[in-house]
Amino acid sequence: MSLPGRPKGEYRRAQPEAAPVGAVGAVAAAPSRVQSFLAFDYGVRRVGVAVGNSLLRRVQPLKTVAAEGSARFTAIEALVREWQPDALVVGVPFHPDGAAHDNTQRARRFGRQLHGRLRLPVNEVDERFSSTEALAQGAADVDAAAAAVILEQFLRQLP
Secondary structure, three states: OOOOOOOOOEOOOOOOOOOOOEEEEOOOOOOOOEEEEEEEOOOOEEEEEEEEEEOOOEEEEEEEEEOOHHHHHHHHHHHHHHHHEEEEEEEEOOOOOOEEEEEEHHHHHHHHHHHHHHHHOOOEEOOOOHHHHHHHHOOOOOHHHHHHHHHHHHHHHOO
């Protein structure tokens, strides 16, 4: 799906070998206006979703999309229409030592698919331990809470 009036966006990769946990690769200069974001904690069976903005830098877990294939993207497209974010943030998992693994590639593919379908800028965030942090906070919806942790990490990296 390409949303009308949206220019083709950018795709920014997390680079854990060159940046600390939670860093964002190639963050652009701060915009002069408030930006809103939808963040995703990708999983093979479920995707947690959170929303936030650059003004208050506060985030809110939204929901977990428990669907696969085209049904997953249909649900995500509905959330994008509802929340109208300026950009997307995708958590990309790495081993504790920064090495990539199978889910690293899956999450990156998911980010590329979002970018291709929605034509919104996509930012990757190294999301090591986001689910662990969400569990430690006692979250009822761990996947959505992990997406909120990912978005908090991203917003901390903005100038």
